[in-house]
Amino acid sequence: MDIKNVTKEYSNGEITVVWQSAKCIHSGNCVRNLSSVFKPQNQPWIQMNNAGTDEIIEAVHKCPSGALSIK
Numbered sequence: 420m421d422i423k424n425v426t427k428e429y430s431n432g433e434i435t436v437v438w439q440s441a442k443c444i445h446s447g448n449c450v451r452n453l454s455s456v457f458k459p460q461n462q463p464w465i466q467m468n469n470a471g472t473d474e475i476i477e478a479v480h481k482c483p484s485g486a487l488s489i490k
């Protein structure tokens with residue numbers, strides 16, 4: 420598997436956030452918008468239990484590249 424092109428999924432039981440590494444332009448918007456959830460230094464880097472579902476959806480929609488989506 421090419422490490423530069425991975426798709427990862429993170430769920431809180433209500434929604435699943437999908438992150439596609441190939442699309443991520445590392446703008447850091449997600450981290451600035453919701454730093455309790457988006458933690459690039461941590462594993463997993465998206466910590467779904469640290470904010471409400473609404474807040475997470477809002478932050479995902481602000482991702483400029485489409486790397487983040489919800490399913």
Ligand code: SF4
Binds near residue numbers: 445482
């Ligand atoms: S906002 Fe989107 S493009 Fe920017 S760092 Fe986060 S996931 Fe990557």
